[in-house]
Amino acid sequence: MRLRPEFEAFSGLILDLDGVIWVGKRPIQKAIETVRKLKELELKIMFVTNNSMRSRKDYERRLRSLGLDVDIGEIMNSGYATALLLREKYGKGSAYVVGELGLVEELEGQGLRVLTREECWKGGADFVIVGMDREFNYWKIATAMRAIRRGALFVATNGDKTFPSEMGLLPGAGSMIAAISAASGKEPDIVVGKPSSHIFDIALKKLGLRRDKVLVIGDRIDTDVEGARRAGMKSLLVLTGVTREEELRSSAIKPDFVLSSISEMFTRDP
Amino acid sequence: MRLRPEFEAFSGLILDLDGVIWVGKRPIQKAIETVRKLKELELKIMFVTNNSMRSRKDYERRLRSLGLDVDIGEIMNSGYATALLLREKYGKGSAYVVGELGLVEELEGQGLRVLTREECWKGGADFVIVGMDREFNYWKIATAMRAIRRGALFVATNGDKTFPSEMGLLPGAGSMIAAISAASGKEPDIVVGKPSSHIFDIALKKLGLRRDKVLVIGDRIDTDVEGARRAGMKSLLVLTGVTREEELRSSAIKPDFVLSSISEMFTRDP
Numbered sequence: 001m002r003l004r005p006e007f008e009a010f011s012g013l014i015l016d017l018d019g020v021i022w023v024g025k026r027p028i029q030k031a032i033e034t035v036r037k038l039k040e041l042e043l044k045i046m047f048v049t050n051n052s053m054r055s056r057k058d059y060e061r062r063l064r065s066l067g068l069d070v071d072i073g074e075i076m077n078s079g080y081a082t083a084l085l086l087r088e089k090y091g092k093g094s095a096y097v098v099g100e101l102g103l104v105e106e107l108e109g110q111g112l113r114v115l116t117r118e119e120c121w122k123g124g125a126d127f128v129i130v131g132m133d134r135e136f137n138y139w140k141i142a143t144a145m146r147a148i149r150r151g152a153l154f155v156a157t158n159g160d161k162t163f164p165s166e167m168g169l170l171p172g173a174g175s176m177i178a179a180i181s182a183a184s185g186k187e188p189d190i191v192v193g194k195p196s197s198h199i200f201d202i203a204l205k206k207l208g209l210r211r212d213k214v215l216v217i218g219d220r221i222d223t224d225v226e227g228a229r230r231a232g233m234k235s236l237l238v239l240t241g242v243t244r245e246e247e248l249r250s251s252a253i254k255p256d257f258v259l260s261s262i263s264e265m266f267t268r269d270p
Numbered sequence: 271m272r273l274r275p276e277f278e279a280f281s282g283l284i285l286d287l288d289g290v291i292w293v294g295k296r297p298i299q300k301a302i303e304t305v306r307k308l309k310e311l312e313l314k315i316m317f318v319t320n321n322s323m324r325s326r327k328d329y330e331r332r333l334r335s336l337g338l339d340v341d342i343g344e345i346m347n348s349g350y351a352t353a354l355l356l357r358e359k360y361g362k363g364s365a366y367v368v369g370e371l372g373l374v375e376e377l378e379g380q381g382l383r384v385l386t387r388e389e390c391w392k393g394g395a396d397f398v399i400v401g402m403d404r405e406f407n408y409w410k411i412a413t414a415m416r417a418i419r420r421g422a423l424f425v426a427t428n429g430d431k432t433f434p435s436e437m438g439l440l441p442g443a444g445s446m447i448a449a450i451s452a453a454s455g456k457e458p459d460i461v462v463g464k465p466s467s468h469i470f471d472i473a474l475k476k477l478g479l480r481r482d483k484v485l486v487i488g489d490r491i492d493t494d495v496e497g498a499r500r501a502g503m504k505s506l507l508v509l510t511g512v513t514r515e516e517e518l519r520s521s522a523i524k525p526d527f528v529l530s531s532i533s534e535m536f537t538r539d540p
Contacts (some may be wrong), residue, residue, distance in 0.1 A: 052519070138406040141441045145432070161452045162415070169419070171411045171453035179449035182431045264376035 001266045003041065012044040012207045012214040014200065014233070017059070018051070019219030019241020020262060024166050027066050028240055030263040035068055037266065045074055046203045049160035050193040050223060052079035052131035052173070055102040073206070078157040078193035079103040082129060083110035083201045085192055086155065093126030094119075096139050096147050098176060103157065117143050124150045130155035130180055130188070132173040145183035154186055157247065158193025160223070162243060173243045194223035200231035217262060219243055225255045238262055271536045273311065276527065277506075282314040282477045282484040284470065284503070287329070288321070289489030289511020290532060294436050297336050298510055300533040305338055307536065312336045315344055316473045320428040320463040320493060322349035322401035322443070323371040343476070348427040348463035349373040352399060353380035355462055356425065363396035364389075366417050366444060368410050372399045373427065380514045387413050394420045400450055400458070401427035402443040415453035424456055428463025430493070434512060464493035470501035487532060489513055508532055 015021070021031050025243055033229060047059065047070070056075040063070040078169045079102055086093070087110045093236065104114050106128065115125055117139065125147045133140070149156050161174035173193075181187050192198045204214060216233050217243025218224020228235035237243060237255035240262075259265065292302050292325065309315060317329065317340070325483070326345040333340040349372055357380045364383045367374055374384050377399065385395055395417045403410070418424050443463075451457055462468045470489070475483060486495020486503050489511025493497035498505035507513060507525035510532075518528065529535065 134408045136408040136411075138404045138441065141406070141445055142437075143442055145445075146438065161455070168416065171408065171415055171449070175411055175415075175449045175453040178452035179441070179445045182448035183445040185431070 001037070001268060004265060004267050007215065007265055010043065010213055010215045010234075011034045012046070012209040014036065014046050014048050014055075014203050014216045014228075015208075015215055015262075016220070016224050016241075017047055017049045020217060020238055021044045021063075021066075023241065024164065028261070030261060031240065032066050032068060034261075034263045034265060036184075039069070041149060043208050044209060046076055046207055048073060048076045048194070048199060048203050050078045050160055050199075052077055052082070052103045052106075052157040052193075053100045054237075056080055057105075058102060063169070076199065076203045076206065077102070077106070078199060079106040079131060080109075081199045082131075082155060082157050082192045083112065084202055085190070085198055086127060086129075087111060090126070090153075095127040096120035096125040097128050097129045097142060098133075098134070098144055098180070099129065099131035099133050099157065100134065103129070120147055122201035123151045126178070127155050128152045129155045129157065130177050132163075133176060136176050141179050141183055144180045148180070148184040148186055153190070154180070154184065154188045156188040156191045156193075159188075159191050159196075164213065190193070194218075194220075195227035195230060197231040200227055200233060204231070204233075221248065221251050221253050221255070226253050228255075229253065236262075236265075271307070271538060272332055274537050275536060277485065277535055280313065280483055280485045280504075282316070282479040283308065284316050284318050284473050284477075284484055284486045284498075285532075286488035286490070286494050286511075287317055287319045290487060290508055291317075291333075291336075293511060294434065298531070300531060301510065302336050302338060304531075304533045304535060309339070309362060314477050314479060316346055316477050317344060318381045318464070318469060318473050320348045320430055320469075321433075322347055322352070322373045322376075322427040322463075323370045325375045325406075326350055327375075328372060346469065346473045346476065347372070347376070348469060349376035349401060350379075351469045352401075352427050352462045353377045353382065354472055355460070355468055356397060356399075357381060360396070360423075365397040365399050366390035366395040366413060366422070367399045367401075368406065368414055368450070369399065369401035369403050369427065370405070373399070377416070392419050395422045397425050398422045398450070399425045399427065400443060400447050402433075404444060406446050411449050413452055414450045418450070418454040423460070424450070424454065424458045426458040426463075428459075429461050429466075430463070452485045464488075465500060467497065470497055472501060474503075476528040490524050491518065491521050491525070496523050498525075499523065506532075506535075508525035
């Protein structure tokens with residue numbers, strides 16, 4: 001078993017989670033074994049996900065429970081990427097957050113002051129940060145629109161309009177962003193998650209590798225493959241997630257490599 | 271005191287409420303007196319509002335409390351217009367409603383079966399009807415998107431993205447529609463309220479008058495004036511509401527008449 005020659009040039013991997021390592025609650029066993037082998041080859045790995053609902057600690061816990069020796073420094077979710085980007089570009093500030101606990105945790109972890117709805121309603125905010133939020137409601141739209149109309153920077157963790165779940169397709173952060181955009185008369189100033197290059201640039205910096213040395217691996221053409229293209233990195237599309245071969249054939253966006261699963265990165269040939 | 275000659279040709283009036291008869295909670299006394307005089311001249315009147323939160327009965331009560339002898343048959347809100355349109359075009363059916371009690375009341379009044387979230391989640395719906403809803407939340411988006419993706423007709427009471435209130439600008443039905451559109455990957459099949467011509471056509475039918483015999487009066491260029499244009503009716507813009515003269519000057523859409531208030535429809539000249 002050895003790595004296929006086309007992958008030998010890479011020193012690092014940016015790996016999507018849902019659709020690559022697991023599908024919803026179900027782990028993909030062969031993929032997990034592959035990650036273990038890739039780590040043995042001393043390839044640097046960064047798991048990158050658009051999901052902002054859980055914190056990096058949650059992901060570390062889950063990956064460890066699947067038997068992967070993963071450190072929190074190898075995980076990048078859109079919430080953490082947003083926190084890093086804002087800290088780097090703007091320093092500290094106050095934020096009204098439409099999002100779940102995992103997002104708030106990452107933002108506070110980077111020194112952002114997260115406001116209550118009442119605080120924001122009265123005094124405004126430096127940032128309005130919008131991610132997936134199952135507690136999304138009318139008054140959150142009203143508070144966000146008010147702050148944005150008063151000049152807060154409108155930041156989206158990611159633009160996914162839907163995401164697959166055990167219950168079927170559910171509304172994603174992009175749906176919440178659409179409501180707030182309509183009410184505030186403004187599109188987000190920054191979108192951090194894939195296919196924006198921001199999240200890839202931040203992951204790359206953490207990996208400390210050159211752009212051409214890193215391969216992006218994911219299951220979605222519109223986020224993983226398109227995001228890699230925008231960030232100037234090579235991409236590998238795997239078919240263990242949402243993308244079917246027909247869709248790939250009809251897509252104008254083409255990955256550099258396609259495999260049925262990341263386990264196919266290794267070959268039995270001598 | 272007599273009607274200005276330019277208005278003598280009209281036998282009916284379609285009158286907006288907010289910005290014409292009252293501004294939020296504050297009644298415009300001179301406008302109310304003018305409506306009384308217009309009714310004395312036996313002009314047929316229909317009050318037409320995009321607001322779907324209250325029922326026609328609520329409006330009848332409010333207008334009567336202001337001293338106007340108004341009948342429920344003279345009131346058309348976007349909820350009632352939606353109910354009439356659906357009954358006429360599709361007969362009966364089941365509806366998942368994102369909206370307030372006033373809307374549900376009008377829909378049930380026309381024989382539509384309004385589903386609970388649980389009923390809709392399990393079985394789908396013939397219509398998803400979206401209006402302004404201060405109880406809007408994530409699971410309403412999810413339920414609506416699911417029903418629309420399964421084939422329900424997507425109906426919007428009106429598309430206003432914001433509306434003015436005592437608390438400042440608040441998100442309108444258009445903001446909720448944007449979230450559901452993003453998640454369902456589909457724009458509304460029907461928008462009933464202004465500036466759509468549907469609500470004007472329904473009001474016209476109720477008035478029983480020819481299109482050229484009815485004047486549309488309102489305070490907004492983008493809904494009242496533009497709606498009148500689309501419906502092929504003449505319009506009078508009044509400046510008692512949201513529109514300022516500067517805005518009118520820079521607008522590409524022009525009303526047929528402009529007055530500072532409807533009270534100016536009468537003149538003291540002999």
